[in-house]
Amino acid sequence: MKRRDFCLFTAAAAAAAQTTLRADHILTGARFYAGPELQPFEAIALAGDRVYAYGARSEVLALASAGAKKTDLGGATVLPGFIDSHTHVASSGLNHLVQVECDLSSIEAIISAIRTRAEKTTPGKWIYGFKYDDTKTAEGRKLTKEDLDRATTKHPVAIRHRGGHSLYVNSLALQVRDVNAKTPDPSGGLIVKDAKGQLTGELRETATSLAMGPREVVTGNQRREGVKRITALFAKSGITSVHDAFGSPDDLHAYQDAYRQGELSCRVYGLQGYRYIDDLIKAGVRTGLGDEWVRVGAMKMTSDGSISERTARMSQPYTGRPDDFGIQVMSEEELYSYGVKAHKAGWQIGTHANGDVGIDVALRVYERLQRETPRKDPRFRLEHCTLVNENLLNRIKAINAIPTPFWTYVYYHGEKMREYGAQRLGQMFAMRSFLDKGIRVAPGSDYVPGPFDPMMALQSCVTRTDSNGTVWGANQKITVREAILASTRNGAYASCEEHLKGSLDAGKLADLVVLDKDPHAVNPSEIIRIKVLRTMAGGRWTFES
Numbered sequence: 135m136k137r138r139d140f141c142l143f144t145a146a147a148a149a150a151a152q153t154t155l156r157a158d159h160i161l162t163g164a165r166f167y168a169g170p171e172l173q174p175f176e177a178i179a180l181a182g183d184r185v186y187a188y189g190a191r192s193e194v195l196a197l198a199s200a201g202a203k204k205t206d207l208g209g210a211t212v213l214p215g216f217i218d219s220h221t222h223v224a225s226s227g228l229n230h231l232v233q234v235e236c237d238l239s240s241i242e243a244i245i246s247a248i249r250t251r252a253e254k255t256t257p258g259k260w261i262y263g264f265k266y267d268d269t270k271t272a273e274g275r276k277l278t279k280e281d282l283d284r285a286t287t288k289h290p291v292a293i294r295h296r297g298g299h300s301l302y303v304n305s306l307a308l309q310v311r312d313v314n315a316k317t318p319d320p321s322g323g324l325i326v327k328d329a330k331g332q333l334t335g336e337l338r339e340t341a342t343s344l345a346m347g348p349r350e351v352v353t354g355n356q357r358r359e360g361v362k363r364i365t366a367l368f369a370k371s372g373i374t375s376v377h378d379a380f381g382s383p384d385d386l387h388a389y390q391d392a393y394r395q396g397e398l399s400c401r402v403y404g405l406q407g408y409r410y411i412d413d414l415i416k417a418g419v420r421t422g423l424g425d426e427w428v429r430v431g432a433m434k435m436t437s438d439g440s441i442s443e444r445t446a447r448m449s450q451p452y453t454g455r456p457d458d459f460g461i462q463v464m465s466e467e468e469l470y471s472y473g474v475k476a477h478k479a480g481w482q483i484g485t486h487a488n489g490d491v492g493i494d495v496a497l498r499v500y501e502r503l504q505r506e507t508p509r510k511d512p513r514f515r516l517e518h519c520t521l522v523n524e525n526l527l528n529r530i531k532a533i534n535a536i537p538t539p540f541w542t543y544v545y546y547h548g549e550k551m552r553e554y555g556a557q558r559l560g561q562m563f564a565m566r567s568f569l570d571k572g573i574r575v576a577p578g579s580d581y582v583p584g585p586f587d588p589m590m591a592l593q594s595c596v597t598r599t600d601s602n603g604t605v606w607g608a609n610q611k612i613t614v615r616e617a618i619l620a621s622t623r624n625g626a627y628a629s630c631e632e633h634l635k636g637s638l639d640a641g642k643l644a645d646l647v648v649l650d651k652d653p654h655a656v657n658p659s660e661i662i663r664i665k666v667l668r669t670m671a672g673g674r675w676t677f678e679s
C-alpha cells in the first residue's frame with residue numbers, strides 16, 4: 135500500500151470511530167507537510183477542530199461533505215503550527231499592555247517613544263520600558279540618565295534591559311527614590327558610576343530594585359488583556375501552542391478568562407512556579423489538568439543563572455573573567471525538597487538549568503527522584519539545558535529528559551557569545567548532539583529575553599550564524615526538517631500531548647501555519663524573510679495577513 139493510501143485509510147478509521155465527524159473544510163493549493171514524518175502532500179481535509187485526512191488533491195476533495203468550505207492557498211507552504219516550548223506568556227503580555235517597547239534601532243528612537251508616552255501620562259506617574267538591548271542601538275553605547283531626561287523630566291522613567299537584569303533610569307527616578315552618588319551598592323548589585331563618580335542611570339542586578347516605582351496593582355482584566363495581546367502576536371508569527379515557563383495560578387485564571395472571551399489565540403501549557411506547589415497539590419491539581427487550550431504544565435524550579443546576562447553556572451570560567459563561574463541559584467537540596475513533593479504527586483518537573491554545573495545539579499535531583507520513587511514516564515524537562523558534554527548527554531538520554539534550548543539565541547544574541555568563547559559554543563544550544571543521542575529536544579524562545587519568530591529560530595538552528603554573519607558552533611547545525619520537527623512534534627511531546635498535536639495527522643488538532651515560501655527550498659540564510667500568511671488553531675484562523 136502506498137503511504138498516501140495508508141493515510142487516507144487511517145482517516146477513514148478515525149471517521150468511523152467518530153461518526154459525527156465530517157470533512158467540512160478542504161485546503162488545497164499549497165504544499166502540505168503532513169503525517170508523522172513531515173512529508174509533502176497536495177491537500178488536507180479538516181473536520182471541526184481536527185485534521186480529517188491528507189493526500190492527493192483529487193482524493194481529498196472527494197471526501198468533502200455537502201456544503202464543505204474550500205480554501206485555495208495560492209501556492210503557499212503549510213507546516214504544522216509551531217510550538218514554543220519555553221516562553222513567558224502572561225507576564226510578557228502585561229509588559230506589552232502597560233510598558234513602552236524599547237527594542238528600537240537607536241537611542242533617539244527610544245527617547246521619542248518615551249516622550250510620546252509621557253505626553254499621554256499624568257506628570258509624576260512612572261513610565262516603564264522593556265526589551266531595551268544596549269548591543270542593538272546605532273549609537274553603540276548604553277542609555278544614560280541624560281538621554282532619558284530628554285524624553286521627560288516630569289515623569290520618573292525606568293527602562294529594563296531585554297535580559298531582565300539591568301535597569302536604566304532618568305534623574306527624576308533617582309531623585310524620587312533618593313538614590314545618589316553616595317548610596318552604597320546593595321549586596322549582589324551595582325549602581326554604575328562614570329569616571330567622575332557620577333551616576334550614569336544604570337543599575338545592575340539587586341540594585342535595580344532601588345530605583346523602581348511602586349508596584350502597580352494588576353487587575354484580572356489587565357492580565358486577560360495582556361494574554362489577548364501576546365497570544366495574538368504569537369499567532370501572527372505562526373505559533374499555535376506555547377509553554378508558559380514560569381506561570382502562577384493568577385496566570386491560569388487569565389488564560390481561562392481570555393479563552394472564555396474568545397481572546398486566546400494560541401494554546402497554553404502553563405508551568406507553575408515551585409512556590410505554589412503545596413497549594414496546587416492540596417487543591418488536587420497536577421500536570422495535565424485542563425483541556426487542549428489551557429492546561430496545567432510542569433512545576434518549574436531554577437538551578438542556575440542566565441545565558442544572555444552571563445550568569446549561568448559553569449565548570450570553566452567566563453572568557454576574560456578567570457574567577458567568574460556564574461551563579462547557582464537554588465541548591466541541590468532545595469531543588470530536591472520541592473522536586474520530591476511534585477514527583478510523588480505525579481507532576482512533571484521542569485528545571486531551569488543553563489551551565490554544565492547547573493544541568494548536572496538538576497540531573498542529580500531527577501536521578502535521585504527516580505531512584506527513590508520510580509515513575510514510568512515522569513518526562514522531566516531541562517529548561518534551556520544550554521552547555522552540555524558527553525556525560526550530561528548520556529544521563530539526559532538515560533533518564534529520558536527533554537531539553538528546551540533557546541531557538542533564536544545564536545542568530546539574535548551572537549555578540550554576547552564572545553564571553554563563552556568559540557570552543558564552548560560547540561557544546562551550547564546543542565541541537566545536533568541532542569538529536570544524535572536520540573534525545574527529544576523541544577526548543578523555545580524564552581521571550582522576552584529571546585525573540586519568538588519561528589523563521590528566525592529555524593535559520594538560527596540551521597545556520598548557527600548570527601545577524602552579523604559570524605558562525606557559532608558550526609558542529610551543532612541541523613537540517614530544516616529536523617528543526618521543524620523539533621519545534622512541532624517534540625514540542626507536543628514535551629507537554630505530553632503528542633496524541634493531540636505536533637503533526638498534521640488524521641484525528642489530531644487542526645493547528646497549522648501557511649507560509650509564502652517553503653523553508654526547505656530557500657537559501658538557509660533567507661529563511662528569516664519567509665512571511666507567515668495565516669495561522670490556524672483548532673480549525674479556526676487565528677491570524678490572517
Ligand SMILES: [Zn+2]
Nearest residue numbers: 220221379580
Ligand atoms: Zn525563561
